[in-house]
Amino acid sequence: MVEPLIEVEIAYALRERQTLIPLSVAPGTTVAQAIEQSAIKEHYPDIDLQRNKVGVFSRLCKLDQELRAGDRVEIYRALIADPKEVRKKRAAEGKVMKKGG
Numbered sequence: 308m309v310e311p312l313i314e315v316e317i318a319y320a321l322r323e324r325q326t327l328i329p330l331s332v333a334p335g336t337t338v339a340q341a342i343e344q345s346a347i348k349e350h351y352p353d354i355d356l357q358r359n360k361v362g363v364f365s366r367l368c369k370l371d372q373e374l375r376a377g378d379r380v381e382i383y384r385a386l387i388a389d390p391k392e393v394r395k396k397r398a399a400e401g402k403v404m405k406k407g408g
Contacts, residue, residue: 310334313376317345339370
C-alpha cells in the first residue's frame with residue numbers, strides 16, 4: 308500500500324519579497340530533499356545549502372531532518388551584520404538603545 312503524500316512548504320525571503328512554495332512529498336522526505344524537489348534554487352541561485360542555515364518554523368534544523376505534514380522549511384539568508392558587533396559599536400559610540408531594541 309502506498310502512503311499518502313504529506314503537504315509541506317518551502318520559504319525563502321529577501322528584503323523586497325518572500326517566496327512560499329507548497330509541496331507534496333512522500334513521508335520520510337528530508338529537508339534537503341524537499342528543497343531540491345521545490346526547485347527554489349532555480350529562482351534563487353544564490354542559495355547554497357552548505358552555507359545557508361535552514362529551519363522548520365523558526366527552529367534551526369539539519370538538512371537530514373525528516374519532515375512532518377504541515378512543516379514549513381525556511382531557508383535563512385546570511386546576516387548582513389553581526390548583532391553583537393552592532394551593539395558593541397553602538398555602546399562604544401555612547402548611543403543608548405530604546406527599550407525593546
